[in-house]
Amino acid sequence: MAETTGHLPGGATAASSARNLTGALVILLLAFAPQLVELLIALAGLIVPLSGRGPLQVLSAHSGALTQAIPTLVQQAAGGSRIALSSDMLLAVIYTTPLLALALFTRLARIRAPQDYYGGVALMALALFALWASSDLQGMRGFSFGPGIAPRMLGVLLLGLGAVVATIGVIADGPDIMPYHWRGPLFVFLAILTFAVAIRPLGLVIAGLASFLISALGSSETRWGETLVVGIALTIGCALLFPYVLGLPMPLVPRFLVP
Template identity: 55%
Template structure:
């Protein structure tokens, strides 16, 4: 994986000017990850008949936001203080997408000396950008009083600075090569969470919880399916009692077509 992201076999070779297309592509995909996830969610909604939005309209809106973001920022900077706030997708493009696109262009033309630090720092910058975007509509400081968005933005800025420093260290100083990534566990756990999110309303809590648990169990090759099935049934029973009755959450237990 390290070689695919542009790491040379010589650990002590200084950072050099050279093409690193696979590393740049990885950073570019990270830059477009929120838009891709939103589009995939809309496509899943079409398949499952959920009101997640029109995929074509979402793609057009995201594209328009990416194109119009620089002009909107200039208008906001040069306009009156009462100018309308920027749309959420435009803010996402300015705070998250465009900075990572710049890092992707940098990655295309350099080979970092410490790839693990370099790409890890970029991931921290991405997380901080998402945090800044998520807290962008919260009120900030009012005089000496903290607003609800003050602390999230403060920590996000600190994390972004830390990530940039780590990435710069990986670019300029010798460091560890990228190690192998255990993809199976994170993949199936993420799929189980996504499965629960998109199936709990149409299929009910019983089926969605049990299915999500079994998908998560695929994350390890050492799963014992008999024991896993028993535990899954027990956890599903607990969830069926906990969420609708103990916590009072309006979650259906059975599929929608059975309740109609």
């Protein structure tokens, strides 16, 4: 009886509903991930002195932002004034609120291709986070050219791509969620972290090439001769593009080599 229940329509509906609930909870947790991280840092500050807001300040600021961000945005837009929101409100508007809507949709929708749908949602969450994290960079508002223009363009493109993939997961039948492999995402994350830490002291040339080679460790099929050639070519291209073409103040070589 237990073996045949999953093949009955009622059993399939129950399994789909449970899967949707789990997916909605995961998206809900993802929606509040930045706030939870800041709260954990604030709690750690009670033990080890750290600069920043205390736990009560974090809770008060983010709860107020969630309730006031949308009304404030509508009021400023209706009044014709320049939109100026705090960082907490921008987080609520750009990142948290769209993911809350996705969590609600996930709970109610009939997802026909879970792998496509949740993959698209992951891309959308990454794009929304990038748009929020770079919202204070010049070029992110209006059409002014600056360091924020690239994150804005890539974030919008990734958001649109994720929305298309998620939509396919709703309207077309497809595969269920496959087993997850951590190697690729792990080394890509380490590559991004390496670039963020090394760009200032070591410069774009070393940090960029090192990040590319670390990300190549994410695949067991990497051919290191070809990878090294591609990495050097991309590094040269970035060294010409960012400092000279875009005019971004990015160091090219380590600090100790600069007179």
